[in-house]
Amino acid sequence: MDFEEILVETDRLVFPALAAGDGPVVVCWHGFPDHPATFGPLAQHLVAAGRRVVAPFLRGHHRATAHDMTYADGLTLAADGAAVARALDPPVDMFGHDIGAGIVQRVAAAWPELVRRGAAGAVPAPAAVGAMLTDPAQLQRLFYLFLFQLPGLPEALLATDRRLVDHLWATWSPNLDPGEHRERVHALYGDPVLSGNALRIYRGNFDTSLHDPRLAALAARSEAPAPDPLLLLAGADDGCVDPRWFTHDGLAPGSRVELVEGAGHFLHLERPDEVARLLLDWFTS
Template sequence: MGSGTVRANGIEWALTSAGPPDAPLALCLHGFPDTSATWRHLLPQLAAAGFHAVAPAMRGYAPTEVPPDRRTDPDTLTADVNALHRALGGRRDAVLIGHDWGAIAGARAAAAAPDRWRRLVTLAVPPESVVAQARLDVPQARRSWYVVAAQLPGSEALFTARDLALIRRLWHTWSPGYQLQPADLDPLRATFAVPGVARAVLSYFRGFATAAAENRAASRRVTLPPQPHLHLHGRDDGCIGAAIAERAVGVLPHPASRVEVLDGLGHFLHLEDPVTIGARIVEFVTTGRPAVAPR
């Protein structure tokens, strides 16, 4: 795998990649609290399937530039993803894979620019409309305590204290069957050691909370992506319950879309069983691939 940088939507992005640059783009977006190292198993699988697989460190996560304004609202994340498509030479045969916040950003980008993205895969976070309907669900409210904690004054210190103790607790709670690996934890330590990163990362929650309040006032709704969409969810996910993910069945508009809830896996399902999850993703994003890449 290789590394590099690209400038898109006003900031410098750090990238990890695999596969030839002239192959169809497969953009892999990580979530919270994670890094692009989360895709270390999937990138080679996508490259072997004929993709240029690219995993950026998301906005605010070092070594990607920490934006001076620390702006992280839904529209900015959407613009980020579609700007990366342009900067990386993406065509109409590009595909998106997103986990957690990456799933939210990917779904919004695919809906905003359907001509750029042929297929979409989301992991662990179902469509926003489904999650919004669960906001009064008591078990889910208990799981989501960290969302409130992330918006409190001093939350940066709370989440990074004692060698990222709270972040390590989230990993354990969300994926109880997975043992956090040095390949996960070392990049997290390096990322959160960079000044400004913790504040920028936690601004995702603040930015979305503000936007949600504004959208409710304006009666705005998030558009569902029209492309074929695969959502994968772990039955043992301690962040967003599997019962909520199952509510997405029948919601995704394209007839080729599907929702799969997998037994014995949690929130970081692509790390818990990279062979099975990788095979499902590769099968989905290669289905219907044009024999000649469209320009």
């Protein structure tokens, strides 16, 4: 897919984004350790179906926004997602993967008027997250979450040679060869400022000094179940989040949960045809 890089001007920040196609917009939010270009194979199918794909870089994940990461909590990222949706003539269809899945779920909960149809990949509904964090086997899969709380060590690991990035990709999607995307992902997280921003997102899960106090009043709403149906997608071979956590618990009536066979965590890159089919069916239903 030949993306063009565009700028999405919002009332919060100017977001660099990759874009392709014409028609109704599908906003695609990436996760970690990832890059918006990995939506390329999926975008090829969506564009062929008459959609315009806009895949922004997360705040702090592009040199243009490298120093715009004062706050790094999930609600800050969700407010970014809402701002991008407003700038793209809402309501928009939205798909998020990994960290991006959290963006979609929070935008759908706190700003439902901005999301026409929302879909989240590789992260279950908020109702499952609390239970996940009490399960020893799942906690073992999430070792990186706790590693990233340490001062200095994860920065050094990412700066040295990106073997940690390769390990996460290999264990989360054991049958995937990332090909050309490996170089892109390595370049992004080989930049110490950008990788430091990614670490701040994970530290924001526990460090309330990284939470934007101006958004505090929205926290209860953003963490509640979305009032409208969502589509949850899980890879059957996901080595990061056990697919058994993907249930309808806490989802609005009419929501769907789909298991994608032959895919791990990076399901949009492993099975772009099937993920596109599920998304297009969801967006048009």
